[in-house]
Amino acid sequence: MDGAPRFLRALGHALNLRVRPGDATVRLAAENALVDRSRELLDENPLPVFHFSEQGVRYGALPLAGFEGWPWARTLAGQGIVRLELTSLPAPAALAVFLDLAAGLIPASAPVPRDGIQWSAVDIDVPAANDDYPLDEALAVVRQLFRSAERGEPLRRGDIAAIVAVLNCVLAGEQGRSLPLLHVGSREAYQPAHALNTALLAMAVADSLRLGVDERRECGVAALLHDIGMARMPLPQAGAEKFTSQDRARVRGHPLEGARLLLRQGEAFEGAAVVSYEHHLRQDGSGYPRLNYPREPHLLSRIVAVVDAFDALLAPRLDRPGFEPTAALKEVERSAVTQFDGRIVAAFSEAVVQAASRRQLSLTLRTD
């Protein structure tokens, strides 16, 4: 209940120490205290937004008692920080740079990291990219998942469940099925967006196949994590025009790396681990990795193989432009006999065509 004033007092204290020369240890302690207050505040309210002006501080829609005429509110507004939002627990480095900027120690135009802390000079709420569903925020969570994977940290089960919850709500939309696929510009952001798209499409296929609620959810989790091994694969050289054979060899290791990473989490992601391992295996026995125990890929893997290929076709590559959805669908259907399970391709076509016929298959370009 008192998270907001406690946060602001900690912010004021940290800023006071910023502008006064003094002991660096004391300053660091103040920054740590501010991180703690941020955590408490986010505990209380996952969407804290402050507005600073001459008059004082507004917290959400209401003026904050006790902060009328708060000197730092005026200073912050003067520095171009009119609206301040915590989007997640701020990284200490980002917080330190923010404090420098807020205290006027660095110019407002300086490039600064904004991990967990966002501000703007305009006092309006920026509308979400998707009016109905927080797909942008979901994408940020997926990006964080990939970062965790890259660093070899445990994956948060709650985060994965939350993403699948969002996608379930998207599919249960009041206006009928909607498939808002994300399409990002930067190469680094491709994997998280691809994961989200694949999960959404896989869940739609699960519905077409009349699978149950739990199975659809499992499908979503597996598809979301199918390429998590890519997080641990080095990216091709920036500026390269084509994949080299070395790049290809490295990329072919991602199913195994993904399976290893997912099985490390225990049995919670067993299905996802199998899908990660098998999603590049093909119906005609081709694909990778090589199997010592020949077997048909699991149903989840066969579903993800189809939707993975479709979404990959939509994205531009170094050596080709992105496909239009209709052309990508045709391409997938063309490979149905040799590469994919025909039953899955049919279910996928049904899911996509249905959505497209209602003009609900949308591609939203995100440029980061």
Next chain:
Amino acid sequence: MLADMLLALAGVVQQLRHVPEGHPALAASLAGLERLLEGLLLERTSLLVEVGGVQLLVEGMETNADFDPLRDLAVALREAGVGGIVFLPGVTSGELERVFGVVARPESGGGSFPVAPHLSLRPLRPSGQFSTDPWLALERRVLDDPIRSRAARDPSELSVGLELHPASPQFDTRVVELLAQIAMRAGTDREEAASLDALISRMVAGTLRRLLGPTGPVAAAREFLQAAAPLLGPVALLRLCQALAPGREGMISVGALRVLARLAEGAAPGTRSSRVLAEEFHRLVTLAFDGGAATPQIRLAPEPERVLKLALESGIVEPGAQAAADRMIARRQIGGLLALLDTVPREDPVAIALRSRLFHPRTVRSLLEASPPDLDALDRLIPGTGIDAAPALLDALAASRERRVRLRLLDLLARYDQSIAPLLLERMEGMPWYVQRNLLALLGRLPDLPQSFSPEPLLGHRDARVRHEAIALAIADPALRERGIAEALASRHEPSIRLGLTALAGGCPPEFYPRVISRVADPDLDPELRALAITALATVKDPVVLRVLRRTVIARGITGLGRLAPPSPPMLAALRGLATHWGSHPKVGHLLETARQSRDPEIREAARGPMRRSSSSPRAVT
């Protein structure tokens, strides 16, 4: 009308106990109850009767604890484990009879409540008895207002009160118990569900975490969440997610909570999205509370064998692969797992890790706990598990009621070498006779008896079967052999007598002579045992023995004088004894000659002397 219905219900439960099925009086009572319920449910969507200690609670009213019929009904319901009854419009006398039949005769229900479309029973909850109105009780407690007479159900007042009230384990436990009671009532009352939703939505995360988190009253919290989560809207559920996600950093990130908050903000009440969202939040709350311990059984979950193939192919030794092996073991797919492990070299690191889970006492116990125990799998598992498996096998041997199983277990245990001896000895003391008997039998199969053990004290055991095994061990021990034989010959337990007589087959010391001859003379003794006694006796060079042997071989009676008796075990044993030990005696030569010319092959064989076969058949123990 409510009172009439409760009385009618009490009468029906009473009759179901004492009146045979189909009795006209019972049918009339059931029809009467059905009519009363029909009337009550005309204006209600459901009717909930809750069970307190000796009272019932219907629509906020308690029944009189001193009114015997309803007191008896409450007690009967409680004893049957019923915490509440939910009647729905359309309930029939058939449903009433079936469901309350189990209340009247709990043993007929097989431990579960029957399910009927318009009638259901709720189990008693750990929070126990219901208060008159849990809202009122909650407000009195939280707002320190003991004289409050009517619940206000003001979520703001209550949420602030909860935050400001000094916390204590007793206070928190009582609050969560009351919340659980409210949640259970709210299942059939929309207004109550809305009040609960409003309260949870207004509570701050810290208070919710204190009450429902792992440091609070966990049993009552689980009860509350199970009952409340399906009733709450997205905002309240989001509050619970925030409160219960333990440590944030490990379970769910701030970013993900933010996503959920956006979803909750955008979900219009009563829409499909809102319902889906509530379901999703419900799952997240469960995940946050139990850490996903109760993961639902997914039809699409990969077979554990597939995961293990993946692990073996790629050299992955991670917890997930090991969990898959555990699942195969739990499903007792031991053969499949062993076959898979046989496909890779023994030194393969994945195979080594999986073997350590397979060849484990826990696995042995799991196989033994199966009904029936998977003895074939055990057969393959025991060599790799070693002596660590022995305690589980010995426990099963003591507990098993099936002779076939006990025999197999004894066989498995008998494969151990001397290393099992300490385990056998430490279990001997104070065990029931059948366990001691089996432990002694196992000791008897060891190459050597442990030095610290003597069967002597057990020679006087009150059970003949234990004495029997002790005798066998004593006879095998040179120091106790004579004592063992003496006990055997003195026994009335024929298998023990057999042990003693068999031990004397090679020679009967003089001190046993009187006992052996008395066995030979015992007409009630089994002929096979008499034959053994004769065999032992034949070794003694005494004229009396010769007379006994000849009398046994030669037919009696006037006409039969001088002719051989018909073959029988004693006759053949005596004949063999004469041939082996008395062949040179003048009174024997003619007799043996006659026998050798007999038409009976058994007689001819016995007259040739000692039997070719020297080993005796193994003893059977169970």
